[in-house]
Amino acid sequence: MNTTNNALTEAVYYILLALVDPMHGYGIMQQTATLSKGRVRLSAGTLYGALASLLDKGWIEQLPEEGRKKDYRITLAGREVLEQELLRLSELLENGRNTLNNQNE
Amino acid sequence: MEKKDIKKLWRFYTIADYEREESFLNEMARAGWNLTAVGFCRYIFRRGNAGEFIYKLDMVERTESDEVKESYFNFLTDCGIRVVGEFKDWIYLQKRASDGPFDTKNNTYAKLRQVNKIYSFSLRTVCNLLRIFVAIMLVLVLLQVLMSNNAGVMDFCNGVIYSLGISSLIALAIIWVPIINKLRRKVNKLIEDIGVNL
Structure with missing residues (x-):
């Protein structure tokens, strides 16, 4: 549950999206850059802090360690947050499109 | 390493001037001088390829436990970032310019x-x-x-x-x-x- 009811930052949004598949930190950075066509680049500091607070909120979990790199994965709670965010974004998008299209007609 | 390949400079930046300090280090790197060590107001550079590396300052407080630091440093290494210098609570990060910037510009x-x-x-x-x-x-x-x-x-x-x-x-x-x-x-x-x- 997104208890704060706030919009997700782009960083958090892309991190959660990337973690639908289990992934380590560097993978998340690359995935984010790829998905956003290089527009969003997570700094290591941002990502490190974000992963810690997402773990804390229970939106992602850490998988048992294999080697030194830590893998993360989204939790059910995290998925829920992501779906809520998608609803919110579709509302924004729909209202924006409708308003601007009506005006153009 | 020959002496002419090492450059030692004195500069003073307050804690609030970290952006100017970053610019200074990145300008040096663009001119082919790569940061290798940091001390009090003191920066040591080694001659290398111009524009090969980029630099950024980050703060990790000395009061943090060794485990927290180690875990962060490992994470940075995994991200292709090297900690080239530590001074008090600052760490100096180095990254290959070809791997892209540290984060989105003007984030x-x-x-x-x-x-x-x-x-x-x-x-x-x-x-x-x-x-x-x-x-x-x-x-x-x-x-x-x-x-x-x-x-x-x-x-x-x-x-x-x-x-x-x-x-x-x-x-x-x-x-x-x-x-x-x-x-x-x-x-x-x-x-x-x-x-x-x-």
Whole structure:
């Protein structure tokens, strides 16, 4: 549950999206850059802090360690947050499109 | 390594001038001088390929546990970032320019995160200095009360309280007030940019 009811930052949004598949930190950075066509680049500091607070909120979990790199994965709670965010974004998008299209007609 | 391939420079940047310090290091790297070590106001560069590396400052407080530091440093290594220098609470990060920038250009959130870290650190530092100051003054006043029949001790305590005490308080203000103000302005500017006040 997104208890704060706030919009997700782009960083958090892309991190959660990337973690639908289990992934380590560097993978998340690359995935984010790829998905956003290089527009969003997570700094290591941002990502490190974000992963810690997402773990804390229970939106992602850490998988048992294999080697030194830590893998993360989204939790059910995290998925829920992501779906809520998608609803919110579709509302924004729909209202924006409708308003601007009506005006153009 | 020949001597001409090493360059040692002195520069002074306050904690609030970390962006200018970053620019200085990146300019040196563009000219082919790569940072290899950092000390108090001292930077050591080694000649390399121009534009091969980029640099960034990050803060990891000395009070953090070794485990926290190690885990962060490992994470940085995994991200292709090398810690080339450590000085007090600063760490100096190096990355290959070909791997892309440290983060999105003009990312307000990332900038706010960085400056907020530095701002809270500075405030805590000033509070700690004030605490030490108050503790020393209290000891001296206590000493005066207890030894009020000893003129020598009285004079000594008076001397220390009035000269050293006041001058160190003034020094504290002169050094830290501009730094805190500068950082606060940066924080406020970024908060405004994010649109929290809209």
